[in-house]
Amino acid sequence: MAILGGVARGANVKYDDWGWHTGGVYPADQPEINGFTHIGMYLVWIIKHDLQDPELLGHDVVDGVLAGTTTANDLADVIDGKLVAEEMSPEGIAFSNWYYTDDAGYLADWANTFSGQPAYTVADSPATYATIERVIDRRYGEWVRAGRPQSGAAPLVSLQGTRMRRAVRRYVYLGIVAGVLMAVAGVVLHPAGLQGVLVGLGIVLVVASTVVFIDRS
Numbered sequence: 001m002a003i004l005g006g007v008a009r010g011a012n013v014k015y016d017d018w019g020w021h022t023g024g025v026y027p028a029d030q031p032e033i034n035g036f037t038h039i040g041m042y043l044v045w046i047i048k049h050d051l052q053d054p055e056l057l058g059h060d061v062v063d064g065v066l067a068g069t070t071t072a073n074d075l076a077d078v079i080d081g082k083l084v085a086e087e088m089s090p091e092g093i094a095f096s097n098w099y100y101t102d103d104a105g106y107l108a109d110w111a112n113t114f115s116g117q118p119a120y121t122v123a124d125s126p127a128t129y130a131t132i133e134r135v136i137d138r139r140y141g142e143w144v145r146a147g148r149p150q151s152g153a154a155p156l157v158s159l160q161g162t163r164m165r166r167a168v169r170r171y172v173y174l175g176i177v178a179g180v181l182m183a184v185a186g187v188v189l190h191p192a193g194l195q196g197v198l199v200g201l202g203i204v205l206v207v208a209s210t211v212v213f214i215d216r217s
Contacts, residue, residue, distance in 0.1 A: 013093070015100040016042075016107075018081030027120055033073050034120040038110045039083045040072025041129055042100070045136045051092030073124040098151040099139055109135050 021035035046052050047065045054062070061078055064070030083100075085093045099105045113135055114122045122128055143149070 013085035013097075014082055015085075015096055016083040018076060021120070027118065030120045033076065033124075034122070036076045036081060037072055037120075037122055037124050037128075038107070039081075040075045040124065041110075041132050042106060042136070043075050043079065043083060043087065044072050044129060045133055046088055046092050046096075048133075049140070051089050051095070053086060053088055053092075056087055068126070071124050072129065094148060094150065095140060095143055098143055098149060099136075101151055105139075106136070109139065 016039050018032075018036040018039060022032045026032070026035060043052075044065055047057065047062055052062065057078070061070060061075070064074070079087055085096070088096060100107075102108075110122075110132065113132060114128075
């Protein structure tokens with residue numbers, strides 16, 4: 001068995017997360033980066049098939065993957081360990097909704113392909129990629145021939161929607177800072193009535209911004 005864990009269901013369209021694997025049952029004798037290797041390999045495939053979002057994954061990352069100088073595990077820091085819809089084109093999202101979220105999909109294919117190796121021991125190597133690439137290619141071909149069916153496990157997300165979520169994240173930090181400043185201003189200002197209002201509004205703004213940040217992470 002080469003991998004443990006599973007994929008999230010639902011509308012957040014986060015297909016996988018490095019932390020889901022290292023945060024649970026994980027072999028003590030393996031480096032934690034091995035918990036990301038299967039995610040990185042999938043994203044390498046996405047990039048090599050031009051199914052990535054060019055705005056989120058910059059030219060340096062894409063060029064490095066295509067040239068072979070950026071490997072699967074190198075992508076862990078690029079995507080903060082999270083495989084999400086925002087990293088993909090609409091076609092990539094549609095395929096991943098069908099393939100990565102299915103119980104008989106990518107994680108099952110990875111486990112079956114590397115079934116002769118203990119969990120989280122598969123190397124980040126060209127040979128590993130060449131092996132799993134053939135499997136994903138076959139699955140992609142099946143999906144295309146079937147008419148690109150949509151999966152109910154993770155609803156399709158429009159490109160406009162993913163752009164909006166990015167914009168929300170950009171301003172969440174500003175909301176938290178503004179809330180803290182408002183609360184501090186409330187403490188030093190008088191009269192007491194105005195003080196209480198500002199402190200209350202500041203706390204509400206901080207809490208609301210934090211909730212948004214957690215929801216979009």
